[in-house]
Amino acid sequence: MSYEFQRHAETFIRYRGRLEEFPDFQPYPWGAPRWIHGHVRHVMLAEAMVGEFARSFAGLGPDDAERLADAFAFENCIIREPLAAILRQPARIPPR
Numbered sequence: 001m002s003y004e005f006q007r008h009a010e011t012f013i014r015y016r017g018r019l020e021e022f023p024d025f026q027p028y029p030w031g032a033p034r035w036i037h038g039h040v041r042h043v044m045l046a047e048a049m050v051g052e053f054a055r056s057f058a059g060l061g062p063d064d065a066e067r068l069a070d071a072f073a074f075e076n077c078i079i080r081e082p083l084a085a086i087l088r089q090p091a092r093i094p095p096r
Contacts, residue, residue: 010037 027035057065070076 025032057068060068
């Protein structure tokens with residue numbers, strides 16, 4: 001994430017993220033500022049990139065698009081064994 005974007009997102013959160021209209025709004029688990037920051041990044045920024053993303057597929061026919069989609073099929077996934085082994089371990093959460 002660029003410094004410029006981070007600076008604008010923090011300004012938005014600081015001034016608009018006060019949520020005067022909904023003072024009890026504290027979405028779990030990180031609260032309103034993190035929630036707003038996530039929406040700014042994942043919705044507003046993504047919307048601005050739609051055209052560029054679409055241009056990546058310019059000229060593809062339906063068969064080409066289907067072949068690209070098939071590359072993400074579950075049976076084509078490669079299991080990262082070291083990571084999978086870690087994820088299989090039971091969580092060791094210390095008591096509070």
